[in-house]
Amino acid sequence: MTAGVREQPRGAGRPRPRPGSRLGLVGWLTGLTVLAGVGYRLWLLGHATPPTNSDEATMGLAALHIARGEGFPVWFYGQQYMGTLEAYLAAPVFALFGPSLFGLRLPTLALYVLFLLLTWRLTLRLTGDRWFALLVVALLALGADRVVKNQLIAGGGYPEMNAAGVALALLAVDLAAGRPGWRLARWAVWGFLAGLLLWVDPLALPYVVATGAVLVGFRHRELRGRAGALLGAAAVLGAAPLLGHSLLTGRNPLHAVLAAGGADATASWADRLHGGLLLGPPLGMGFCGAGSCATWQLWWAYALPVLLVVAAGTAWRALRHPSDADAGPRLDGSAGSGNSGGSAGSAGLAPRLAAAMRLALVLAAAATLAAYTLSSSSGLTPVESSRYLSTLLISVPALLWPAWTLARRGGGSTAARFAGWPVARLAAVVVLAATLVTAAYATGQAARTAPATRAAEARHAELVATLRHLGVRHVRAGYWTCNRLTFASGEKVVCAVVDDTLRPGFDRYAAYRREVERAAAPAWVAPTGSPLAARLDERLGAGPADLDLVTLDGWRIYLPRG
Template identity: 70%
Template sequence: MAIDAGERSRVPPHAARRPRLPDALAGTVLTAGVGYRLLLLLTDTPPTNSDEATMGLAALHIAQGREFPVWFYGQAYMGTLEAYLAAPLIALTGPSTLALRLPTLALYAVFALLAWRLTLRLTGDRWYALLVTALLAFGSDRIVKNQLIAGGGYPEMNAAGVALAVLAYDLAAGRPGHRLPRWIGWGFLAGLMVWVDPLVLPYVIGTGVVLAAFRWRELRGWAGALLGVGALVGSAPLLLDSLATGRSPVSAVLAASGAGQPASWAERLPGALVLGPALGMGFCSPGACAGWQLWWSAALPVLVVAATVAAWRRLRVHRRPPVPAPGGGRTVADATAAALSLALVAAAV
């Protein structure tokens, strides 16, 4: 894996010239993670479900040119990006679960590679980035299901969320080269994910705040215009559907959030803060958690507080200059890394 300009600034010149063991190991681990998931797909694991069947039906209709659905059939939210990604494969090979899932496998590979690069940008520590890559290479039953089953939303959110963070770092730190394409790319991904699944909005907002804080002057010019164009193109399916049906785009966001469900806050909070983390990470059986399996729900707030304190202390130490140099610099890069870490923690909360 190549070392880019921002990462070189954190490495002694003599070290940058010799091959890096963590890089080679990270490539091996990433390949193993993709291979492991491919093996699962070839053995029809994890088992499919009705949501995936619905997405597969949409992909078949797209491949046949019969319909071009904007939303998951039966609801007015959750975009059908997975169906459009799988449609060319289904047109070539016919309908199958494997054809439907190969795009989600590719999304995992993008997610894992970008997670390596994001960790390097935020920490500059290649061994720590290797640890993160190794943790992401494997996973519990629940994690692998969310990454591979083409049931809508989850596989895309992983890759898009990390891509937004990487682009936000590159832009905010003033990394040279491809500035305007990066602005368009960030806007496009943000708009696309608002259509696909608004659950990723906290990460859109968090990385967007970092961009605004560090590059507000640039945003007042062509950068802001191109970001806006990218966002309009990415969210075009949602916007065009709203114009055609008269339905407010906000209604799709609220529907995805579950705001209209009858559950009370007294029911929502324990589900989100006690059961949710343990179930979501796969520490429990699919339907219930034993008391001892809820340890992650207690550990997670501690880790969140620790990450917040660490990021805040780094941000206070590395104050950015009033007018950063166009090419960035170590001070600006460190301040950007601290601010983006804080934004990611806030988005997770």
């Protein structure tokens, strides 16, 4: 018998893994959900869905000019606001593979992937609950008509705003928590993204201000030193295109933004409230079909204000009266246990910081909704203008967290106080389930439009091929035809805009009009059944000044004689 030796369990000398470091079931489910969301959008892109338009083609033409070194636009062609970041992102793709709709949308797909992954990470940092993070990822993996349009169409601003907004929140959490390593770099990136968003689209300004307020509240001393100077310099660098153009031209882009938001138009308060509070949230956040909401889908318009109030109230309470039981996440780099799916708390700064960021996200959402409702756009064009609410998706983790903590059994002391309220718990479960079911139904509605959109794109490709075959180089057409035709042909066909009375229309790129006006005999193109086609049909005849007609499926080409 050997004395002084004790048998040790196998693996006793090895370091224990950090809680939540193993992938586990929830990790696999999250990964599969991310792949499903990306795969769904790839499938849409393969079907040329969502349908493109002349505005997206305008961004494609800017990318083509950048790729060729022919121009480096600061603003979307034809206006003095909305930066052309998407064109600069697509330019390398065009330089390598040539211009195409798929190539134009590849960077927007990458921005969506970044948004999804950063939101998952932010949710873990704020709540420490992997199962809740899975719920958030599942909701954002779905994509109704308005949501996938905002995420995939390279029409300016929307695809990049959400990714950058979540990145600002995540960087602010790391910086405010005092997370070591690369701190100056993090300050610089935060400042650069904030400045970049001001150039791209000021719609994200509420999230810049809200996350910046968290930084000031928790790191105001650090901001007085090198960190603040670096952040300011980086912000100037990010906004350099905006600032440089304003200094050179003396124009204020804010005036153009206000005009685009309907500052020069009027809408009744009844229309604004209806469009801003009733139609806007369900359409803009992905609970409705293409261009319309069924009555039952409008339930989100009533739920959102309640969620905003509850989320703000619980975050404020946790900020003012933090406790270990309510702490939620650990902001030292770990994110709670992946086995239980619950929260792992830490004392001191962490619970207050998590609550502060949740409150910031809720207030940013409320400010976005209020600004949209006050604008005339919400009353004049409520369906199309619902895209202005795209940034509300950034706040989803903060909005749904109180419902999640109430719906699950157990948890911290705050949840336990409500555990005896079966009706409230049932209501929370119903809200979470209805959110997923409604978004999934709207996603199905969007997916069912893909075959028709693909067929329409094929008809447009036939139009381009026919014009090339006929040797047509210059055409006149309506606004929603012109730049799309020019981009699809790689500028082999150049188009000038006319209105339905054949008078000159709004050309976003003036060089095209000058070239068409120099042409000897431009052709005309119009969609079948359009007012422009009806007007051009009047010029069909046997005279030398009349037009010859070439008909295609969905299109009419009018060729001058001689």
